[in-house]
Amino acid sequence: MSDSNKLIRWGYLPDEILTHIFTFLPIKSIIICTSVSKTWKSLIQNPTFISTHLHHSHTKSQNLFLLLNISRNDREVYALHKEDDDPDFTEYTSFESPFHAPAPGFHEVVGTCNGLLCLSYDHANDIFLWNPCVRKFLQLPYPDVTVDTHGVSCTSFGFGFDPKTNDYKVVRILSIMGSPSDFVKSRPVVEVYSLSTGEWRMLSASASLPPVCAKISHRPPAFANGALHWIAVTNDKKRFVLVFDLGDEVFRQILLPELPSYTGKMMWTRVSVYGNSIAGFQRRVETGQINIWVMKEYGVASSWTKFSHQCPTLGMPSPCPVGFRRNGEVILLNIGLELVSWNPDSQNIKNLEINGYFDTFCGSYVESLFLFDKATKGVVTY
Amino acid sequence: MKFCAVKQYFDDENNNNITSGASTTMIPLPNVESHPLAILITYCKKHLKIKANNADNKKETEKEMEQYEQELLKKVMPQELTELILAANYLNFKEALDFFCRAVASAIQNKSIEFVRKFFGLESDFELGEEEKLREEFAWSFEGVDED
Numbered sequence: 001m002s003d004s005n006k007l008i009r010w011g012y013l014p015d016e017i018l019t020h021i022f023t024f025l026p027i028k029s030i031i032i033c034t035s036v037s038k039t040w041k042s043l044i045q046n047p048t049f050i051s052t053h054l055h056h057s058h059t060k061s062q063n064l065f066l067l068l069n070i071s072r073n074d075r076e077v078y079a080l081h082k083e084d085d086d087p088d089f090t091e092y093t094s095f096e097s098p099f100h101a102p103a104p105g106f107h108e109v110v111g112t113c114n115g116l117l118c119l120s121y122d123h124a125n126d127i128f129l130w131n132p133c134v135r136k137f138l139q140l141p142y143p144d145v146t147v148d149t150h151g152v153s154c155t156s157f158g159f160g161f162d163p164k165t166n167d168y169k170v171v172r173i174l175s176i177m178g179s180p181s182d183f184v185k186s187r188p189v190v191e192v193y194s195l196s197t198g199e200w201r202m203l204s205a206s207a208s209l210p211p212v213c214a215k216i217s218h219r220p221p222a223f224a225n226g227a228l229h230w231i232a233v234t235n236d237k238k239r240f241v242l243v244f245d246l247g248d249e250v251f252r253q254i255l256l257p258e259l260p261s262y263t264g265k266m267m268w269t270r271v272s273v274y275g276n277s278i279a280g281f282q283r284r285v286e287t288g289q290i291n292i293w294v295m296k297e298y299g300v301a302s303s304w305t306k307f308s309h310q311c312p313t314l315g316m317p318s319p320c321p322v323g324f325r326r327n328g329e330v331i332l333l334n335i336g337l338e339l340v341s342w343n344p345d346s347q348n349i350k351n352l353e354i355n356g357y358f359d360t361f362c363g364s365y366v367e368s369l370f371l372f373d374k375a376t377k378g379v380v381t382y
Numbered sequence: 383m384k385f386c387a388v389k390q391y392f393d394d395e396n397n398n399n400i401t402s403g404a405s406t407t408m409i410p411l412p413n414v415e416s417h418p419l420a421i422l423i424t425y426c427k428k429h430l431k432i433k434a435n436n437a438d439n440k441k442e443t444e445k446e447m448e449q450y451e452q453e454l455l456k457k458v459m460p461q462e463l464t465e466l467i468l469a470a471n472y473l474n475f476k477e478a479l480d481f482f483c484r485a486v487a488s489a490i491q492n493k494s495i496e497f498v499r500k501f502f503g504l505e506s507d508f509e510l511g512e513e514e515k516l517r518e519e520f521a522w523s524f525e526g527v528d529e530d
Contacts, residue, residue, distance in 0.1 A: 021486050
């Protein structure tokens with residue numbers, strides 16, 4: 001076979017084989033390939049390929065990571081750790097925030113999904129969608145409802161993916177308060193941003209609003225089963241899980257377990273993703289006690305089960321639970337802002353030697369190419 | 383039967399009452415050269431053998447298979463990979479297709495644009511200045527790329 005024949009053969013590699021080869025490349029190399037030829041560029045910067053690549057990422061277990069936002073040398077850093085059985089919890093890679101924050105921890109993480117991170121700085125109405133793997137971000141347009149237009153409010157955010165419409169959505173719930181010490185007087189205002197339209201929409205249907213007089217936790221919600229979950233509290237101090245289905249855009253409630261009065265003042269702090277379901281954390285600052293409840297059967301309130309082992313107290317005041325690792329261990333933020341990993345079965349505690357923030361976020365992360373296609377308007381490269 | 387295209391042929395032929403002549407049946411494969419076909423047959427036989435030897439131990443199978451694959455790659459020229467990929471694709475032999483695609487990906491991973499073009503025998507078809515713009519926009523991705 002002559003050399004010229006070989007040359008022609010390469011050129012005849014069908015597109016689906018070329019893209020199959022690309023899925024095996026690390027993201028940096030995929031980006032380099034966009035500069036090889038026009039054909040390759042259009043194959044890669046294509047929503048179909050980006051979806052295929054994500055699907056491939058999900059099936060390759062070594063591409064699943066835990067994302068933490070941490071403090072390093074006074075800078076805000078997002079670190080990725082592999083979720084396999086690495087006893088040393090070594091870092092795979094880290095990203096610096098491109099948002100010129102005046103101080104670390106300035107921007108709060110709303111959530112992460114399919115490689116995208118959603119960050120907010122509510123006081124300036126700044127909200128970003130960011131893919132650190134491809135160094136692209138998008139600033140959302142300013143929402144319609146703000147402190148200036150509607151008065152003092154308490155804002156809660158959520159971010160997730162709606163498979164029905166193949167769209168990423170950011171939810172913003174504002175509880176309008178009468179005076180700073182009042183709970184909500186009227187029903188909260190809900191706005192939803194869609195990446196596909198690039199616009200905010202205010203929800204008006206009754207089912208699309210949270211129940212009256214609900215104050216919603218400021219902490220990032222847990223995104224599970226296509227819905228966002230926050231801890232919320234009614235005016236008569238009863239706590240429950242507020243659920244917003246991203247597909248139907250309606251609110252529901254999930255009851256929290258009834259606790260006998262002798263258990264004392266355990267405060268529900270946050271909801272976390274736990275496998276295919278959710279878990280709730282309770283904390284009592286004075287005694288340092290932490291309870292972890294898991295909803296064994298998602299959506300069934302009677303299936304809430306408390307972890308039989310108690311989280312060790314680790315010194316006073318109690319550590320703050322941050323979230324779960326895929327292997328079932330719990331990441332806790334200790335008093336000195338150090339992160340530790342607790343194994344509920346072996347009771348083993350490992351100091352991760354990582355410094356967190358008061359608002360350290362942890363969540364499952366997968367590398368993706370979202371925002372890399374040119375189609376999305378206003379995407380910034382840095 | 384790993385060569386799904388061949389399996390399809392047998393399934394079709396069964397409707398025409400072919401009996402035990404399987405070992406002497408000639409199956410036309412016009413799109414596959416004999417050399418890559420020979421390699422694919424060897425790969426397939428080896429894969430099945432390793433799997434049988436390590437019946438329940440998936441990790442052992444993977445490890446042995448990896449060792450065999452490393453040895454195989456040493457004997458195969460990069461330019462032969464394209465024939466092997468096309469052959470595996472035509473025969474619908476998924477494991478081999480994945481393996482050879484991964485091999486090509488490893489060969490071009492973290493390499494410069496020029497290296498990749500040379501490897502595939504491609505020329506730049508960008509307009510004047512277009513390539514420069516792209517290199518500038520994604521400058522960060524070229525950091526740490528292997529020297530040519």
